[in-house]
Amino acid sequence: MSDQQQTEISQLGEFGLIDRLTENLDSINESTSYAVGDDAAILNYQGDTDILVTTDMLLENVHFDLTYVPLKHLGYKAAVVNFSDIYAMNGTPRQITVSLGISKRFTVEHIEELYSGIRLACAIYGVDIVGGDTCASHQGLVISVTCIGDAPRGRAVKRSTAKDTDLICVSGDLGAAYMGLQVLEREKVASAGRNDFQPDFAGKEYLVERQLKPEARKDIVKELADKGIMPTAMIDISDGLSSELIHICRQSNCGCRIYEDRIPIDYQTAVMAEELNMNLVTAALNGGEDYELLFTVPLVDRDKIEKMAGVKMIGYICKQELGYAMVTRDGGEFPLRAQGWNPLASNNDNEAEQ
């Protein structure tokens, strides 16, 4: 490593770093239709099919804590979060590769348990495991999954194509996975050093399940197609509503308004926020890992969307100069910021220096 001027990665953040690394990336191959910058890349090989590729890396004690995450659930989630990226392109996941870095405290049975979750997710979502890599790791478990999917040519939906006046829609409810993490962390602290400890999830079952066993919204993508609705832009909510909405707006050169009182929040999420004395809307805006779909549709689809169970219109796309804001219950405007979980931020004390 040379002595040139050095910049802390936390100064740029994850997205800044990616922008810097992928500057001026020109495509060489005809089959590369759309590269970096969305949930998945789009490849055009032959025929009427676009091929979608996405990848995610999960590291122990950064993305998951095996104190309370069962290995089977972890495998399930590692697969599903990749499927979610393909659905967020309006595609169908078809194949995955699974690479594992495994430290010595894991036995064959542990890895089989992890794999059984991956296989279960694949069986449920109709995806094939086509390859991978396994190797030794010095510390902890490393999981890298790449998912390949397809969409009829020209039907893949990007983040960059939302238009002024489009309606902003979201599936399911938000903030529950984040609250589930708080529940699990609280029980972990309470159980420290006690062998007889029984965690108490009564009344929080939905939150814990949303954190440990998220599902990808295959059903929503199917229903949109069945109803003849083609989203103008779509993304899955992994980092939080606020962050994902800003991705769509920035890449589409638009602004947005969403309404505080329209953000879908489950009853258990609200109770838990109260218990923890946390701002509920902040949790719904910035709590990640919900894996719901955030998408925009043209105004003409309003009636069709209103008839869809489990989808809510939460606002509209506007001109770029109007910025990104939430209209609060009292009619004020609260600016949205991309403060989703930033794993590379300097206040994230998750580094054991070697």
Added chain:
Amino acid sequence: MSDQQQTEISQLGEFGLIDRLTENLDSINESTSYAVGDDAAILNYQGDTDILVTTDMLLENVHFDLTYVPLKHLGYKAAVVNFSDIYAMNGTPRQITVSLGISKRFTVEHIEELYSGIRLACAIYGVDIVGGDTCASHQGLVISVTCIGDAPRGRAVKRSTAKDTDLICVSGDLGAAYMGLQVLEREKVASAGRNDFQPDFAGKEYLVERQLKPEARKDIVKELADKGIMPTAMIDISDGLSSELIHICRQSNCGCRIYEDRIPIDYQTAVMAEELNMNLVTAALNGGEDYELLFTVPLVDRDKIEKMAGVKMIGYICKQELGYAMVTRDGGEFPLRAQGWNPLASNNDNEAEQ
């Protein structure tokens, strides 16, 4: 993690673990043509093209040591080893995704240096970077690359299709990358605690380059096509000749004979083996990371192969019951074993328990 009977991963080894995890994996999707068990998976979407997918994970201090590996070289190698897997399928690499786990001791400039090597490899081999993921890592650098390539329908070459009497061929020379690693490790030990240390690679330049900056044999794949030679089976040599040849034989239900005096070895490799008092043929058989191509061709292609510079016939495929063996210089038979680098073996003391 449950209390059921536990098996150490070292008891199975990497390949045993993979076999166990991928048992009874039935494909669901029509587009999944050939899944686990080769250098890359084969996908049939539409048209006359097969799509190839391969993935590799590299972990700091398991696969690379930044004491002597420059980041740019590391990036180059991380990309090239994936291209090599696509060439080993008789395909052309087209796209890669790059996932990075980054610990806090790395700056933006470090990661840019790493990426510059990846980009250089992509420019040279004509491959597009189409996506990836970056995240924080607790310890060290994690690199996971997935490569997508293509081959005309039905032209992808597997490991499982070698036939009795086929000729066994290998490109380039073997054992040099392993010897390069020995040189680098020796200089690392010599330099410990000294700031003024200048490593001495005189007369070992080829070995060091083979270890730090391997190339994928795009040229050989092209030449085979130009000469009208279609290999019956092919694999790239990442774990060592012996191990890779046994992969071909096992998956093809064949045996093999190779000749000690025909194994291609560079002069520098021989000198270094002498210096280290190591058995030269063992190094060529079991030293990995050469990224040369090992392939089989029908007997009728003998004359064409003989005219190819940089390709050597080293033996032949025989019936399974004759086993896997090397014919030594004195005419004896030495059984081949898959003792390539096993990163999951118990004698690999590379685990810092958490």
